[in-house]
Amino acid sequence: MLRSMYSGISGLKNLQTKLDVIGNNVANVNTYGFKKSRVTFSDAMNQTISGASAATPNRGGTNSKQIGLGSTIATIDTIHTQSSLQTTGRDLDLGISGDGYFVVKQGDALSYTRAGNFYLDDNGTLVNANGLKVQAYKVDENGKRSQTIGDVAVNVNAILPAVTTTKISVSENLAADAIDGSVFSQQIKVVDAKGKEQTATIYFQKASNNKWNVFDAEPAALGDTSGTSPKPFTSLNFDANGQLVAADKNQPNKTINITSGKEDDTNTPADESVQKAQLDFDFSKLTQMKGSTTALVNPNGNKEGKLESFNIGAAGEVNGVYSNGLITTLGQLAVAKFSNSSGLTKTGGNTFQESINSGTANINIPGEGRGVIASGSLEMSNVDLSEEFTEMIVAQRGFQSNSRIITTSDEILQELVNLKR
Template sequence: MLRSMYSGISGLKNLQTKLDVIGNNVANVNTYGFKKSRVTFSDAMNQTVSGASAATANKGGTNSKQIGLGSTIATIDTIHTQSSLQTTGRDLDLGISGDGYFVVKQGDSLSYTRAGNFYLDDNGTLVNANGLKVQAYKIDENGKRSKTIGDVAVNVNAILPAITTAKISVSGNLASDAIDGTVFSQQMKVVDEKGKEQTATIYFQKNGDDKWELFDEEPAALGDTSATKPKPFTSVNFDGNGQIVAADKTQTGQTINISSGNEDDSDTAVDESVQKVNLDFDFSNLTQVKGSTTALVNPDGNKEGKLESFNIGSSGEINVVYSNGLITTLGQLAVAKFSNASGLTKTGGNTFQESINSGTANINIAGEGRGVIASGSLEMSNVDLSEEFTEMIVAQRGFQSNSRIITTSDEILQELVNLKR
């Protein structure tokens, strides 16, 4: 039988595979996070009619004579190029700008995806469209990130408990060139033992070259001998370089007055009693140099707050915003990177899994050798319709050409059969 006929058959089969791949690409032109594929060919084995011969003193060398036996599929590659990001404005739509894949889990099996259209299930767990749980590093109350990844849940009914103010940090500068008797005040909000937010004012009064006294009510002018003038609850001293002396850096158990006014429904104060509270002060970041007075009083503690909203930052941090103004971080999304992303195995549902040739997943957070996360965006498919239709035309013409090889070979065989007539 003619070898050309079987070469044509191999070409038809391979070009049919190419058309199948093109068809799948076109079908997923609007699939978020989809990565297109391509087919490459190589020639099949060659039949050697005669081998090459070396040159001699009397005769030159000759090349080998080989007849090709058609083509075969060399590779079907997945092209992991970055595609454009489409803005959606939805907080749980995430795109990766750069290298990396979101990590999702079902049971004990990890999968990887570029499609970041995520959702919250009935338990508040972050999942993808198929219910696979998105993996993240958890963040504890001290802001420390866990070493292992796990599920992350957002409780939309969460309530942040009130924390009583116990410490006040004072930072900034007190002007060294201010005249004696200068008063500088800072108002602050503190939380009492009942979880209520109260108002307090701290007054700084200069009393000497390197000394400032602190009051919880407006101080009298220097030299005032009035018996009712307020007394300072503490004082701070500075050295010649404007640095606070070591003994004054931290002071514990300072008693100050705070307003405990209660308000009725008409916002009219009905009781403006004063309560005394014991607080620790940290002056380690306070200086006294020439220039402006910029002292800032920052108390800890917070009143009760209910979860109002949450968002995801460029590093994958899941930030929760409470009604009391506090923002806490629940976790940080995990992003995986591979030595050979083209070696990943497609498993459907916009997900990939490791293969023996992809390399082990290197999982960390976004931005550390990986792409950054764009919240409110989704990565589009990287299929280019103009390119796919062009490849479709090439495949179609190649298919027609290989078909012509088969029909021509058939005509030759027909002539051979007719020789017996």
């Protein structure tokens, strides 16, 4: 009789815990990146009145007799299912489509989160709502990614220095079926030693079946003997397969004309002048095939540029857009993956930390077996209100039923006490 009362008490305690978890889920229905929890129960100890007996030739076996002693909490699980992404249009709002967690840091401690509402602090460092620093891989000017993660900073006052043009790469195709004397021109922009952008025009003139001459001024018609035609600064020879002969692929230090604007003492643009520049030419990707002439001339170098904006791509790359038209990668966000994400420990502030059962964080860039970044979106809470309210009703009825067990046991005890009268 008293066992039933204590069983009812255990049910009340466990169902109250279930209601606590449901209440926390409902309270976080609008919390970005929140992962709901659930409670599962198991029966507690069982008192064995008599054990089981085996069958004999003269008598069959019997089962054991056991009385349960109530219920207990088996698990409180965190459900890490993907929730839907809500579009916000804000550049620093990031969602992960797929598996993985953003890595944030406070001091030397790493935490992990699915809430991607990030901000820039006064130093330009990318942080979350609580000031934890978002971790990313550094990317140098050559596009090489570092092996370790660190803070990512966006200097809104950054200036990309001017780089003098030293090399021009020429690719695509020169038409093999063009008639001799045909001219194809391509205007290019080069940056001089003072960081100023100047203009150069390259002319390709077909000289014979497998030969083209290259000029930095407009050539005269083929066969002109007036002596006024400029001389080519190089010639290109192709084999029968339309490939450049080895000697013509790389031609260093060719001097060409560039056009620059002169300025007077009042900084008012004046007449243009022609200057000489020595540039290395790379023709290795140029072919001569039938079809159209599409020779593409691509110089290196750039003018000075100021950071105008930045954006974050699907692979987590933080791209800075400069006023000179260049886009450079400032860093690449890190994403962590766990062998048992349900084993992570909630630490408040939409963050998780490793536990002894979660496994070690496997950190890499997005897309390497991990989810990709959805810029301008935030992951919503995965709490389903209809499910939570249904579970609340079940818990409420269970609580009432266990209360009735206690009151019924109390009435029986009252009858027992009244036997003394």
